[in-house]
Amino acid sequence: MDCPAEEGQIRGALKEVSEIRSLQFDLTARTLEVDAPESVWDEVATRITSLGMPCRRLETIQSVEQARNLQRQELFRAIAALGIAVVAELIHLMAADTIAWKATGMGFAAFAIGLAGFGVLRKGWFALTHAKININALMTVAVVGAFLIGDWPEAAMVMALYSIAELIEARAVSRARNAIKGLLNLAPMQAEVRQRDGSWARTGVQSVRPGAVVRVRPGERFAFDGTVLKGHSSADQSAITGESVPVEKSSGDPVFAGTVNQYGELEFEVDKPASDTVLARIIHVVEQAQSARAPIQRFVDRFAAVYTPAVFVIALLVAIGGPLAFGIAWSDSIYKALVLLVIACPCALVISTPVTIVSGLTSAARMGVLIKGGVFLERAHHLTHIALDKTGTLTRGKPEMVASQILSQTQSEHTVLKIARALAGRSDHPVSLAIAKGLTVHGSDPEQSSQDGIHHFSAEPGRGVVARVETALKSDDSGESRVMTYRLGNHRWMHELGLCTEQVEIILNGYEAQGYTLSLLADDRSVLAVFAVADTIRESAREAVNQLQALGVKVVMLTGDNALTARKIAGQAGIVEVRSELLPQDKLDAIRDMQETAGPVGMVGDGINDSPALASADIGFAMGQAGTDIAMEAADVVIMNDDLRRVSRTIELSRKVNQVLWQNISLALGIKAVFLVLAIFDHATMWMAVFADMGASLLVVLNGLRLIRSSPISGQSGGVTGRYDSLEAGRVG
Ligand SMILES: Nc1ncnc2c1ncn2[C@@H]1O[C@H](COP(=O)(O)OP(=O)(O)OP(=O)(O)O)[C@@H](O)[C@H]1O
Numbered sequence: 001m002d003c004p005a006e007e008g009q010i011r012g013a014l015k016e017v018s019e020i021r022s023l024q025f026d027l028t029a030r031t032l033e034v035d036a037p038e039s040v041w042d043e044v045a046t047r048i049t050s051l052g053m054p055c056r057r058l059e060t061i062q063s064v065e066q067a068r069n070l071q072r073q074e075l076f077r078a079i080a081a082l083g084i085a086v087v088a089e090l091i092h093l094m095a096a097d098t099i100a101w102k103a104t105g106m107g108f109a110a111f112a113i114g115l116a117g118f119g120v121l122r123k124g125w126f127a128l129t130h131a132k133i134n135i136n137a138l139m140t141v142a143v144v145g146a147f148l149i150g151d152w153p154e155a156a157m158v159m160a161l162y163s164i165a166e167l168i169e170a171r172a173v174s175r176a177r178n179a180i181k182g183l184l185n186l187a188p189m190q191a192e193v194r195q196r197d198g199s200w201a202r203t204g205v206q207s208v209r210p211g212a213v214v215r216v217r218p219g220e221r222f223a224f225d226g227t228v229l230k231g232h233s234s235a236d237q238s239a240i241t242g243e244s245v246p247v248e249k250s251s252g253d254p255v256f257a258g259t260v261n262q263y264g265e266l267e268f269e270v271d272k273p274a275s276d277t278v279l280a281r282i283i284h285v286v287e288q289a290q291s292a293r294a295p296i297q298r299f300v301d302r303f304a305a306v307y308t309p310a311v312f313v314i315a316l317l318v319a320i321g322g323p324l325a326f327g328i329a330w331s332d333s334i335y336k337a338l339v340l341l342v343i344a345c346p347c348a349l350v351i352s353t354p355v356t357i358v359s360g361l362t363s364a365a366r367m368g369v370l371i372k373g374g375v376f377l378e379r380a381h382h383l384t385h386i387a388l389d390k391t392g393t394l395t396r397g398k399p400e401m402v403a404s405q406i407l408s409q410t411q412s413e414h415t416v417l418k419i420a421r422a423l424a425g426r427s428d429h430p431v432s433l434a435i436a437k438g439l440t441v442h443g444s445d446p447e448q449s450s451q452d453g454i455h456h457f458s459a460e461p462g463r464g465v466v467a468r469v470e471t472a473l474k475s476d477d478s479g480e481s482r483v484m485t486y487r488l489g490n491h492r493w494m495h496e497l498g499l500c501t502e503q504v505e506i507i508l509n510g511y512e513a514q515g516y517t518l519s520l521l522a523d524d525r526s527v528l529a530v531f532a533v534a535d536t537i538r539e540s541a542r543e544a545v546n547q548l549q550a551l552g553v554k555v556v557m558l559t560g561d562n563a564l565t566a567r568k569i570a571g572q573a574g575i576v577e578v579r580s581e582l583l584p585q586d587k588l589d590a591i592r593d594m595q596e597t598a599g600p601v602g603m604v605g606d607g608i609n610d611s612p613a614l615a616s617a618d619i620g621f622a623m624g625q626a627g628t629d630i631a632m633e634a635a636d637v638v639i640m641n642d643d644l645r646r647v648s649r650t651i652e653l654s655r656k657v658n659q660v661l662w663q664n665i666s667l668a669l670g671i672k673a674v675f676l677v678l679a680i681f682d683h684a685t686m687w688m689a690v691f692a693d694m695g696a697s698l699l700v701v702l703n704g705l706r707l708i709r710s711s712p713i714s715g716q717s718g719g720v721t722g723r724y725d726s727l728e729a730g731r732v733g
């Protein structure tokens with residue numbers, strides 16, 4: 001198994017085995033990882049063998065190494081075959097025209113063909129006898145046919161060159177595929193773990209459980225995700241965020257496996273086992289993405305499935321029709337037909353798309369953008385609109401309370417603030433968090449929320465929170481109390497409840513004009529207090545918006561916040577189109593609406609309260625916060641370092657990928673077309689045909705791999721790329 005077409009064949013054969021959970025192809029090592037219950041292993045092996053590809057079960061990593069060696073041997077064999085084919089050619093050209101020399105030459109040629117092409121011939125024979133026409137069948141017929149009509153040196157040459165090209169291609173494809181696996185090597189296999197007696201010991205990471213305490217020296221990599229307990233340092237997190245600016249680390253900060261501890265020694269507590277780190281999940285996502293086929297790939301496969309047999313039929317017509325209809329000599333027409341077969345070999349075409357997509361995915365992963373499938377990479381350049389969520393996307397999402405005003409005439413300030421804090425303290429909405437914090441810092445009362453008298457607490461998404469609260473009736477501690485419903489929420493909600501008055505309106509307008517987000521505390525009858533909260537816009541937001549607009553993408557802000565505040569923040573970011581006071585359902589409708597009227601829409605959110613909108617957008621981008629589960633689940637693309645500018649980078653990358661895809665497809669078909677014309681007018685030999693095939697294949701592979709090198713972020717990622725490359729080199733060497 002060494003080419004994507006065979007991968008497709010195997011996938012097809014295993015499709016009906018429903019117990020299979022996943023298939024992981026490594027074309028370089030010629031290994032297939034099957035995730036399935038043991039009961040179906042034998043069936044899997046039988047099905048693969050029935051395709052003409054005998055398989056062996058590999059149990060250990062060692063065996064993968066062996067498989068690599070096997071493949072190296074194969075390359076040697078192909079090169080040796082080329083040498084022997086050259087000898088056959090020389091005999092043909094220079095030796096005397098005797099039976100003995102001819103027999104010797106044919107012997108050399110046959111030996112070369114067997115040496116280089118045994119696999120191809122076996123698979124080709126299998127395909128032909130099962131009435132299937134694939135690349136192997138084409139090559140088998142071409143080589144055997146050429147040999148039989150007396151062009152044996154050429155047959156040997158074609159076979160040897162073809163297998164060398166195949167091997168190089170297979171290697172290039174899995175090089176792209178495995179570039180991401182290099183990441184896995186970033187996490188050390190051992191860590192210094194504190195023992196029960198307080199001493200430190202180096203231990204294999206597999207045996208370390210969450211809760212263990214690990215020490216990292218300066219310059220070392222973290223082996224686990226964890227939380228710093230002791231020490232000060234900074235970490236280079238470029239391995240997972242693509243961002244090489246170091247992040248400060250001290251007690252309480254999260255650290256991530258695979259990132260580098262810089263200047264100080266740190267002790268941290270392990271949060272998750274080594275197999276479940278953010279790094280491991282990144283790798284998993286990228287691998288999954290690689291095995292999901294992009295639509296263009298499926299298109300090319302379908303095309304090849306029709307094209308290859310069609311070519312076969314045409315060649316057959318040429319071979320038979322030439323002599324019968326035009327009186328061409330049989331040997332000439334057969335030769336012409338065989339040349340056609342080689343020219344028409346769709347190798348380059350089939351290989352051009354996977355290598356490009358995989359390179360693009362890898363390139364994205366390197367800049368800290370996780371794309372969950374080739375589909376999204378292919379699709380991103382169609383986006384005409386990007387919808388941005390406000391809180392946590394354009395802004396930092398960590399608002400602070402900046403003002404509060406008591407309006408209550410009946411209850412004391414103390415009581416009102418106490419109720420507000422109790423309500424806010426129950427919610428993890430950013431606005432509530434800010435109010436709770438603000439009220440505690442300037443707090444009038446340190447007593448805690450266990451006896452705050454709250455019952456029936458619930459959150460109304462997009463509006464606020466509501467609860468029944470028990471309060472003392474008089475402030476003299478007479479013990480009498482009453483239970484009332486209180487709400488902490490936005491202006492819109494107060495209108496729905498009929499609680500807004502002219503006086504409240506005036507106060508709110510004042511705050512909204514300054515760009516503050518407001519939440520109001522109200523009981524059944526009136527608004528009791530107003531709390532103003534301010535969030536700061538992300539530094540890069542404006543630049544990100546500019547970049548998107550420069551790409552011709554319209555930027556729209558969607559928010560649940562009030563219109564004035566929304567406008568103010570949008571203005572700071574340079575966004576013209578704003579839709580405000582949206583409930584979560586409205587955000588979804590807004591996306592659908594844009595999709596209908598304007599075309600494909602991307603949605604950027606933090607993945608926490610806008611997952612429905614993320615899911616219904618053509619592409620959902622989540623700001624990853626270094627890989628929280630929610631963001632990874634809800635979105636199609638995860639921006640690991642929360643930098644909005646990566647959205648436009650992704651679109652740029654997608655444009656590049658599409659360019660390369662079409663370049664490759666036209667290159668592959670173009671070269672074939674030229675040689676086809678040459679062949680028709682008798683100017684092409686089988687030699688030229690095989691070089692054209694090889695050349696086209698290698699060109700598209702190299703063109704595809706170019707994407708890995710040219711990371712769309714110039715400058716800052718240079719270091720990262722350099723390191724990955726040396727890593728990759730180290731792994732292979
Ligand atoms: N739990 C809550 N506590 C206090 N106020 C809330 C709460 N939930 C919602 N609100 C109020 O309702 C408004 C809209 O909330 P929503 O969660 O829909 O949007 P948001 O997170 O503020 O902004 P964005 O839509 O840009 O993410 C908030 O600005 C806030 O004033």
Ligand SMILES: [Zn+2]
Pocket residue numbers: 491495500501504505
């Ligand atoms: Zn109002």
